[in-house]
Amino acid sequence: MPLAWSDDYTTGDAEIDAQHKQLFQYLADLEEHMNGTIDDAYVKRFLDTLGLYTRSHFCYEEICMRAKKCPVADKNKEQHAKLLDAYTQFRHRFDVEGASTDLISRLHAFLESWLVNHILKIDTHLKKCNP
Numbered sequence: 001m002p003l004a005w006s007d008d009y010t011t012g013d014a015e016i017d018a019q020h021k022q023l024f025q026y027l028a029d030l031e032e033h034m035n036g037t038i039d040d041a042y043v044k045r046f047l048d049t050l051g052l053y054t055r056s057h058f059c060y061e062e063i064c065m066r067a068k069k070c071p072v073a074d075k076n077k078e079q080h081a082k083l084l085d086a087y088t089q090f091r092h093r094f095d096v097e098g099a100s101t102d103l104i105s106r107l108h109a110f111l112e113s114w115l116v117n118h119i120l121k122i123d124t125h126l127k128k129c130n131p
């Protein structure tokens with residue numbers, strides 16, 4: 001069942017919330033494809049899109065947190081670097097091995113945990129930093 005967006009995830013910044021919703025959408029899309037045939041072309045496209053979107057989203061969010069002097073700005077940046085490292089490992093594994101049920105299922109678990117844990121524990125601090 002796809003991870004549902006709720007108000008618990010709101011950061012008080014409409015643009016960041018819209019970007020997070022897009023990430024939820026990517027997760028739902030991946031979940032939909034988990035039940036069908038997994039092919040290299042889909043997974044490549046998925047990883048390419050996720051990588052590009054995430055880098056741009058993290059950049060936007062880090063600038064926003066710094067501008068609002070959010071107390072978790074440094075922690076946010078550190079976690080983003082770790083998430084990007086994990087993403088790079090998935091990318092590398094895919095480049096070497098191609099798509100597999102195991103890779104997709106681990107990628108799904110990673111993305112879901114990131115959305116739930118990182119947004120709820122770090123990004124939502126922005127709510128208190130909004131004027």
Ligand SMILES: [Fe+2]
Binds near residue numbers: 061076080118122123
């Ligand atoms: Fe973040």
